[in-house]
Amino acid sequence: MKIATWNVNSIRQREQHVQNWLEANQPDVLFLQEIKCETHAFPSLPFHSLGYTAEAVGQKSYNGVAVLARKPFTVIHRALPGLPEDDAQSRYIEIEMDGITLIGIYLPNGNSRGDEGFAYKMAWMDRLADRAQELLDADRPFVITGDFNVAPTDEDYAPGALSPTDALVRPETRARFRRMIWMGLTDAIRALHPRGRIYTFWDYQAGAWQRDSGLRIDHALLSPTLAERLIAAEPDRNERARTQPSDHVPVMIELK
Numbered sequence: 001m002k003i004a005t006w007n008v009n010s011i012r013q014r015e016q017h018v019q020n021w022l023e024a025n026q027p028d029v030l031f032l033q034e035i036k037c038e039t040h041a042f043p044s045l046p047f048h049s050l051g052y053t054a055e056a057v058g059q060k061s062y063n064g065v066a067v068l069a070r071k072p073f074t075v076i077h078r079a080l081p082g083l084p085e086d087d088a089q090s091r092y093i094e095i096e097m098d099g100i101t102l103i104g105i106y107l108p109n110g111n112s113r114g115d116e117g118f119a120y121k122m123a124w125m126d127r128l129a130d131r132a133q134e135l136l137d138a139d140r141p142f143v144i145t146g147d148f149n150v151a152p153t154d155e156d157y158a159p160g161a162l163s164p165t166d167a168l169v170r171p172e173t174r175a176r177f178r179r180m181i182w183m184g185l186t187d188a189i190r191a192l193h194p195r196g197r198i199y200t201f202w203d204y205q206a207g208a209w210q211r212d213s214g215l216r217i218d219h220a221l222l223s224p225t226l227a228e229r230l231i232a233a234e235p236d237r238n239e240r241a242r243t244q245p246s247d248h249v250p251v252m253i254e255l256k
Helices: 011-025 044-048 114-137 171-182 188-192 237-241
Strands: 002-007 029-033 053-057 065-069 074-077 092-097 100-106 142-147 218-222 230-235 251-255
Touching: 002 011, 002 100, 002 142, 002 218, 011 029, 011 044, 011 065, 029 100, 029 142, 044 053, 053 092, 065 092, 065 100, 100 114, 114 142, 114 171, 142 251, 188 218, 188 230, 218 230, 218 251
Parallel strands: 002 029, 100 142
Antiparallel strands: 002 251, 029 065, 053 065, 074 092, 092 100, 142 218, 230 251
């Protein structure tokens, strides 16, 4: 099974990029983030012609997540369980396919709106860990993948790419990411590539791509039984070199 994630930074602008990538790589499931359109406006038909069923959770102009899958699936949650009902930010979709729970997330950045924005990020991460624990307690095989907006260690971003006070690397952020690892989840990329600078995001500013000044903030976390089946995990750097690319690249894992 091939499971991929990609922050496309507007599906309207990158629809053809996604179609081309699906045709070339044939993942069974692709989770998208920052689709930046309302649910009804998601362009499902072009992907259906490629054999993919689409389900989107959108909002106007901001955020938004979606899933494209080649196999039948059931939508379990369209919002992170436990968040306030009036939370209007579209950042979470959870499906079940082939007996596996698959979760796509767009975790809050935490740098905007000052202390309030960072507190929202912390609360979101706490609730995500709670959801992971619920699935572990139920002995469910699961994957949590998407744009986590977390660089877990100093090796996960280029020197000088982030300040020590950036919400992506603050101690509180990293502690919450480590909490999920200590619960028993596996960081798929680091399981197979424990050392080295591997990036999934390059800013549009200051020639970050040309200087390879990137970040590793798009992740796939696997429950213990799925971690045993992991055989590949890699970001597709080629996509960042395309014309009008997203600032993120797809990350794909493969399970035997």
